[in-house]
Amino acid sequence: MDLTQARLLFIEEANSLLAVMESCLLEIESGDAEVTQHIDAIFRAAHTIKGSAGMFGFDAVVAFTHNVESMLDKVRSNELEMDADLINLTLGCQDHMAAMIRQLEDASETVDLQQGSLLIEQLHQYITPAAAAEEEPKQLLHNSPAYWQIDVQYGEDVFRDGMDPLSQLNFLLTLGTIEHVEANWLFADNFDPESCYLHLKLDFASEANKQQIEDVFEFVQDSSKVVITSPQQIEQSLAHLGQSDEKLGSLLVTAGAVTERELQQALAVQQQQQQHSQKERALGELLVEQGAVSTDVVAIALDKQKSTEHKRPPDFQFLKVEARKLDELINLVGELVTAGASIDALLQQIEHEPLQEAFGVLTGLLEQIRDGALGLRMVQVGESFSRLRRIVRDVSKELGKDIELKVEGADTELDKTMVEKLSDPLMHIVRNALDHGIENREMRLYKGKPAQGQLKLSACHESGSVVIEISDDGAGLNVDRIRQKAIEKGIIPSDRELAKEDIFKLIFAPGFSTAAAVTNLSGRGVGMDVVKRNIEELRGEIQIDSIPDKGTSFKIRLPLTLAIIDGFLVRIGDTHLVLPLNMVQECIEFENNDEQDRNYLDLRGEVLPFIRLKQLFNIKADANPKENIVVVQYGNHKAGLVVDQLQGELQAVIKPLNTMFKSLKGIGGYTILGSGNVGFILDIPQLVQFASAAEHQSCHPMS
Amino acid sequence: MPVQLSHKADFLVAELPSELTIFNVREVHQALLPFWQSDSEKLILDVTSLEELDSAGVQLLLWVIAQVEKPAQIILSYGENPQVQRLTELYGLAWPLHFEQ
Numbered sequence: 001m002d003l004t005q006a007r008l009l010f011i012e013e014a015n016s017l018l019a020v021m022e023s024c025l026l027e028i029e030s031g032d033a034e035v036t037q038h039i040d041a042i043f044r045a046a047h048t049i050k051g052s053a054g055m056f057g058f059d060a061v062v063a064f065t066h067n068v069e070s071m072l073d074k075v076r077s078n079e080l081e082m083d084a085d086l087i088n089l090t091l092g093c094q095d096h097m098a099a100m101i102r103q104l105e106d107a108s109e110t111v112d113l114q115q116g117s118l119l120i121e122q123l124h125q126y127i128t129p130a131a132a133a134e135e136e137p138k139q140l141l142h143n144s145p146a147y148w149q150i151d152v153q154y155g156e157d158v159f160r161d162g163m164d165p166l167s168q169l170n171f172l173l174t175l176g177t178i179e180h181v182e183a184n185w186l187f188a189d190n191f192d193p194e195s196c197y198l199h200l201k202l203d204f205a206s207e208a209n210k211q212q213i214e215d216v217f218e219f220v221q222d223s224s225k226v227v228i229t230s231p232q233q234i235e236q237s238l239a240h241l242g243q244s245d246e247k248l249g250s251l252l253v254t255a256g257a258v259t260e261r262e263l264q265q266a267l268a269v270q271q272q273q274q275q276h277s278q279k280e281r282a283l284g285e286l287l288v289e290q291g292a293v294s295t296d297v298v299a300i301a302l303d304k305q306k307s308t309e310h311k312r313p314p315d316f317q318f319l320k321v322e323a324r325k326l327d328e329l330i331n332l333v334g335e336l337v338t339a340g341a342s343i344d345a346l347l348q349q350i351e352h353e354p355l356q357e358a359f360g361v362l363t364g365l366l367e368q369i370r371d372g373a374l375g376l377r378m379v380q381v382g383e384s385f386s387r388l389r390r391i392v393r394d395v396s397k398e399l400g401k402d403i404e405l406k407v408e409g410a411d412t413e414l415d416k417t418m419v420e421k422l423s424d425p426l427m428h429i430v431r432n433a434l435d436h437g438i439e440n441r442e443m444r445l446y447k448g449k450p451a452q453g454q455l456k457l458s459a460c461h462e463s464g465s466v467v468i469e470i471s472d473d474g475a476g477l478n479v480d481r482i483r484q485k486a487i488e489k490g491i492i493p494s495d496r497e498l499a500k501e502d503i504f505k506l507i508f509a510p511g512f513s514t515a516a517a518v519t520n521l522s523g524r525g526v527g528m529d530v531v532k533r534n535i536e537e538l539r540g541e542i543q544i545d546s547i548p549d550k551g552t553s554f555k556i557r558l559p560l561t562l563a564i565i566d567g568f569l570v571r572i573g574d575t576h577l578v579l580p581l582n583m584v585q586e587c588i589e590f591e592n593n594d595e596q597d598r599n600y601l602d603l604r605g606e607v608l609p610f611i612r613l614k615q616l617f618n619i620k621a622d623a624n625p626k627e628n629i630v631v632v633q634y635g636n637h638k639a640g641l642v643v644d645q646l647q648g649e650l651q652a653v654i655k656p657l658n659t660m661f662k663s664l665k666g667i668g669g670y671t672i673l674g675s676g677n678v679g680f681i682l683d684i685p686q687l688v689q690f691a692s693a694a695e696h697q698s699c700h701p702m703s
Numbered sequence: 704m705p706v707q708l709s710h711k712a713d714f715l716v717a718e719l720p721s722e723l724t725i726f727n728v729r730e731v732h733q734a735l736l737p738f739w740q741s742d743s744e745k746l747i748l749d750v751t752s753l754e755e756l757d758s759a760g761v762q763l764l765l766w767v768i769a770q771v772e773k774p775a776q777i778i779l780s781y782g783e784n785p786q787v788q789r790l791t792e793l794y795g796l797a798w799p800l801h802f803e804q
Contacts, residue, residue, distance in 0.1 A: 159725045159759045166758050169793050181795040185765050193728035193763050 003235060003296045004303050006387055007104070010052050013423075014101045017045040021094050025087055035075070035082040040510070042090070043072040044530060048424070049097065051431065055394050061100050064116060067123045068093045080126055089126075093119050146231035147179070147397075148213060150202040151291070155223030158196040163220050165198055171216050176206025210234075211259045221261075227291035230257045238300050248283050251301050252293060262292040323417055326377055333373045334655075334672045340366050342676060374653050377417075381459045381468065382410025384423040388430050392455060395434045401453060403438055408458035414466055418538055418558060422468070425531040429470050429554050430455065432528070437474035437552055447549055449473065461582060462557075465540075471553035477546040479503050485512065504544040508532040567652035567671070569679060570630060570643040572614050573621025576679040577643070578652050578671055583632045583684050587646055590627040599695070601640070603631070610640030611691045616666075632684050639688050654681055665690040706734035714778070715741065718749040723760030732763060744776055751782040761790050768798075 024038035024045075046069040053061035068090070074080040082090075096116055103109045150172075154165060172178060180203040187197050206213065210228055217226045238255040249267065252258045266286040273281060284298035340363055347356050385407050396403035414422075438444075438453035445451055454473045459466065479500055486506045487494045498506075506512060510529040535542050540558035567578035588603070600609045610629055614621060621644065629640040652671040657664065666687030673679045705727055707718040715738050723731060738746055748767065750756075764779065771777040779798045781787040791798065 162725075164725075164758050166790065166793065178793075181793070183794040183796065185762055185769075187766055187769060191732075191766055193732040193759065193766070194725060196759070197762060198758065 004299050007056060009387060010056055011101055011105050013052060014049050015098070017049055018094055018098050018101065021045040022091070025091050025094065028082065029084070029087045029091075039072065039076050039082070043069065043076055046072055052427075054398075055391050057394075058100075058104060060111075061097065061104075064093075064100065064120065065097060067120050067127070068097070070127045071123050074127060086126065089119070089122055093123070146206065146234075148202075148204045148206060148210075148231055149229040150200070150204055150213065151225075151227040151229070152198075152200045152202075152217065152220070153225040154196045154198045154200070154220065155225075156195040156197075157223050158198075158220055159194055161219075161223065165196075165200060165220075168216050168220070172202070172204060172206075172213075175208040175212060175216070176204055179203040179205050209256050211256075214259045214261065229291075230293060230297060235297055235300055238297060248298075248301055252287070252297070255297075255301070257297050257301070258287060258292045262287065262290060266290055266292070321376075323377075326373075330373050330377065333370050337366060337370055337672060337676055340676065377415055378413045379416050379419050380410060381412050381414045381419055381422075381466075382407070384419050384426060385410050385457050385459075387423065388426060388457065391427065391430060392434060395431065396453075399434065399440075401434070401438060401440055402451060403434060403453040403455055406454060406456040406458075408456065409460045412459040412461060412466060414459075414558070418466075421534055421538055422556070422558075425534045425556070426457075426468070426470065428528065428531050430457075433470065433472040433474065433552065437472040437476075439475050443475075449549075461580070466558045468556045468558070469553055470556075471551060473551040476548040476550055476552050477504055477507070477544070478548070482506050501544075504546060507544070508542075567650050567679075567681065568630070569647040569650050569673070570628075570641075571645040571647055572617075572643050573619050575617070575619050575621075576647075576673060576677050577613070578650070578679045578681045579630060579632060579641070580681070580684065581649060583634050585631040585633045585638070588629050588631065588640075590629045590642055592627055601629075603640075606638075608638060608640050609692075610642055611688070612642045614642070614644075616687075616691055616694070634685050634688075637685075637688060639684075639691075641682075652679065652681060705730045708734075708737060711747065714745045714747045716747045716749055719753060721752050722755040723750070723753055723763065724755055724757040725759040728759045728763045735767060739770070746771060746776065747778045747780055749780045750787055751780060751784060753781070753784055753786055756786045756790055758790075761794065761796070765796070 021042050024033070024042050027033040028035055028038055046065055050062055050065040050069055053065065071080065071086075072090075075082050075086070080086070096111070096119055099109070099111045103111050152165070152168075158165070169178065169181075182201040184199040184201070185197045186199055188195070191197075204213070210230060213228055214221075214226070217224070220226070234255055234257045238251075238257060249258070249263045253260060253263055266283055269286050270281065270283060284293075284302060287293045288295050288298060344359065344363065347359055389405055389407070392403060392405040433455055438455065439447070439449075441451050444453065456469070456471045458471075459468045461467075482503050483492075483498065483506070486492045486503075486509065489509075489512060491506060491509045491512065492498070507528050508531070512528065532542060535556055535558075538558055540556055543555040543557070544552065545555070546552040568581045568584045570577050570579065599611070600607050602608070608631065613619070624644045627642055627644060628646050629642055630646070631638065631640050633639075650673070654669040654671060656669050657667065661667070666683055667680050668683035668686070669681045671679045671681055705720045707716075709716045709718070717735060717738065719731065720727070746767075748764065750764070753760075768777055768779070781798070790796070
């Protein structure tokens with residue numbers, strides 16, 4: 001993943017949270033709002049900034065924000081009063097945090113450290129010293145040993161040269177600890193006992209630098225292939241380096257990401273290419289190929305360089321555009337396509353070839369503009385997934401848990417605004433799953449589960465909505481504990497009996513947290529209520545399913561609004577209808593020779609109820625002698641839809657219906673077809689429900 | 704004779720010398736040839752008297768084990784040999800069925 005991208009996202013997020021914090025504080029100060037109205041939002045801003053900064057290892061930001069958060073927590077629990085002085089101090093802290101974020105953005109910005117410690121001192125007067133000592137932020141990875149990955153493919157002659165990989169392992173043990181070793185012996189068919197077939201992969205925890213580790217393998221370096229992968233700390237220390245005029249190579253050597261030997265090796269290759277007048281390849285590329293360094297590290301280093309030669313403020317790399325403007329553009333493009341289609345129809349009549357050809361070019365461009373404009377709003381949901389990937393990696397390391405992240409359907413496209421608004425809830429759910437859901441290694445082994453925990457993120461289009469599922473194979477939700485906690489917190493009365501599903505829903509109550517320990521990551525009881533609210537704001541819904549010791553799954557179902565789906569176009573009279581392709585099972589010819597008005601047929605021995613859409617929607621059209629049935633399926637339900645003509649697959653951009661038509665049953669939205677016609681997108685589950693209700697009504701008019 | 708071969712029930716027992724290093728792996732490899740040529744399908748590699756073992760030695764043991772088709776047909780007997788145990792740990796190895804004598 002591109003770390004620089006994630007870093008920019010963090011900066012962007014932190015800045016907007018700081019803006020929220022500021023405006024809330026100012027509203028309280030001016031008396032426009034009560035403290036209770038805004039304290040949650042202010043606290044959440046600080047909490048999220050601290051959490052995200054922790055993920056990226058911005059320790060200074062974490063340490064400072066932690067103090068602010070502790071103070072705000074006291075205000076929230078009514079232990080402290082938010083008076084004018086405290087508002088002032090909080091605003092001062094907000095300024096200081098903003099300055100720290102600005103420094104991450106542009107290292108030439110300075111942060112007044114004295115001011116920082118003064119603020120912390122003042123904060124400590126509000127937070128009792130005892131509590132402050134107790135809640136000292138835990139040491140982050142920074143000072144702990146770094147985790148190196150060492151991959152050695154020993155050369156055949158290693159034994160004959162008098163070397164023994166054992167002595168290297170023994171020597172490594174003097175520098176640190178070998179956390180994991182994987183020895184593969186890749187025997188050749190004509191095995192020679194004196195040849196070495198060893199391929200060694202090590203996870204090595206050590207405070208030694210790369211050069212020291214490489215020195216261990218000095219004597220086998222010529223005959224073997226040694227790849228030492230820098231730990232994440234290197235990325236961090238590189239990121240913390242100021243802007244530099246140094247060349248890429250020396251920058252990487254300074255940061256300890258590559259050794260002098262690796263650099264020389266890459267430079268030699270580069271020189272060789274130059275001599276053979278081949279296309280010279282970038283040094284970074286060669287180093288990556290050599291296995292000396294990861295692309296992420298090169299990207300960070302290049303970024304450091306780039307920023308010296310070409311200082312472009314990060315604001316210009318992303319352009320924030322008001323969603324309204326985009327919507328207007330897309331609407332106009334839709335109109336343009338419609339207008340184009342009508343001109344096309346006129347051109348067909350006058351049969352002027354050069355004019356038609358010229359218009360053909362215009363149509364091609366129009367389509368590109370349409371796709372481009374739509375593409376502006378659509379992003380792959382994978383973008384926010386990849387941000388989570390980094391979080392999973394870092395958090396699991398920090399917690400000492402081994403967790404694998406599986407991502408499915410990352411290419412599912414979703415409206416940009418949705419993806420943005422989803423990232424917070426997703427992050428909260430993922431953090432909770434990592435922190436509280438998935439047990440530690442010992443507990444997992446004790447329970448007979450694989451030591452490695454699994455977290456799965458998946459996205460797909462389902463029944464006209466986008467479903468995002470976050471599931472883990474952790475401990476599951478503890479129904480009794482949730483209930484007990486909810487009673488303790490006064491969320492439900494102690495005598496209320498609740499179904500399992502309803503108990504799960506309690507975790508969305510504000511201030512609810514069953515975690516015994518408050519960690520850097522979660523457990524403060526903010527989050528789940530925000531998760532629910534954020535999703536409801538997107539007109540979505542969230543479902544929880546949990547089985548004790550098997551895991552928990554959060555299913556977020558979102559309406560499509562502007563998503564693109566694969567559709568299947570059909571026609572009834574002049575009406576075009578689009579069915580979501582993933583629900584279409586098959587198409588069969590409809591033999592309507594049966595005069596009987598029965599609404600089911602025999603599909604290979606199965607009863608298939610069908611709906612005559614023409615009647616249902618009351619479409620005026622001549623009777624078609626050759627009708628078709630599209631068999632659709634959702635969940636376990638199967639039904640047939642009678643249509644006049646099958647027109648094939650298409651990609652449909654779903655537009656929501658105007659509020660005036662929202663009450664229409666069975667239609668989920670509309671799309672503008674290539675011809676400029678409007679196609680109605682059927683909401684199959686709703687349609688079937690509606691049709692069967694109508695049927696029921698006609699069979700039981702009295703009920 | 705670097706390797707003592709004997710029969711025990713339907714096993715061929717190969718008692719390895721006190722040293723198994725790069726200096727004698729070829730010799731031991733040769734000495735084990737009769738096993739592959741014999742009708743015997745089961746092998747016990749007795750390494751209890753090993754005093755010196757290096758990576759080449761470990762590699763030979765692993766190779767022999769890899770050559771036996773069914774894992775149940777080979778046993779590595781090493782008792783509480785500290786040399787073998789240390790290398791097993793360092794390389795994170797799993798030997799087929801060992802027993803203490």
